[in-house]
Structures are given as C-alpha cells and as structure tokens.
Amino acid sequence: MVSLTNRQRAVKISRHRVLGAAVRAVAAVGRPDRELHLTLVGDAEIRRLNARFRGVRRRTDVLAFPLDPPVLGQVVVSAESARRQARRLRVPIALELDLLVTHGVLHLVGYDDREPREARLMHEREREILRSGRPPVPDRLWTGLLSR
Numbered sequence: 001m002v003s004l005t006n007r008q009r010a011v012k013i014s015r016h017r018v019l020g021a022a023v024r025a026v027a028a029v030g031r032p033d034r035e036l037h038l039t040l041v042g043d044a045e046i047r048r049l050n051a052r053f054r055g056v057r058r059r060t061d062v063l064a065f066p067l068d069p070p071v072l073g074q075v076v077v078s079a080e081s082a083r084r085q086a087r088r089l090r091v092p093i094a095l096e097l098d099l100l101v102t103h104g105v106l107h108l109v110g111y112d113d114r115e116p117r118e119a120r121l122m123h124e125r126e127r128e129i130l131r132s133g134r135p136p137v138p139d140r141l142w143t144g145l146l147s148r
Contacts, residue, residue: 075104
C-alpha cells in the first residue's frame, strides 16, 4: 500500500500518476506487501528536513527514510526541484517525479549514489523500472546526475 501526502501547492501533480510510479517501484524491488509513505513538499521544507536529518543545509530533490516492517519507509520529494529539473532537461514534470519516487524507493532498499560506481548501478536500475512496459524514456532524464 502506498499513501501520498501532498504538502505543497506550487506544482500541480497527478496523484494517480505519482501513486502509480510508487506502486511500480515498490513491486519492482520485490516489496509489494510493504507500505510506503510518500510526501510531496516544497523546497523550503525539504531544505529543513535535509538540515535536520542529514546535517546538509541546502535543498535536495528527494529524501528517503527506511522504517521498520511492515512499512518500507518514507520518501519525501521536492515538487519544486522536480519542476526545475524537468524544465532543465526538457522532460515532463510527471516523468521527473516518476524518477524521483523510484530513486527514493531504491534508497529504501539499500541502493546508494554517493560513489560513481554505485550511482551507475542505481541509475541502471531506475532505467529498468521506468522503462518496463512504458513508452521510451529519454536518456537525458539522467543528465548531470553523476556530477552532482
């Protein structure tokens, strides 16, 4: 089960699309029986969360908090960051949100993107999940991710 809380108003989102991306990601990592709490926030809130829980005083696009079963965890996505990144890459914001939700779920199951080799593995898995049974996903969706 996936629950979605939208705590921002700056970016219009499709609840159905975001929930679908989360359900697909949770199933793809072999945890369809686990709960996922997904929260969409603005830049200011994600900056506060990043500072509080990671000690990093800047905004980010997604945070993931693993929890104890039966809950897989909580994924927090900045909708404003998603919009900004989508514009930069010239992709629909819905697709960028799909990527960020998938990215967060992968963090919950142990994927890490701090080291270049690990990041490549994580991004390959994201591609597999996002491309399964869907129209082509442009490679530019991952542009600049390894250099951040």
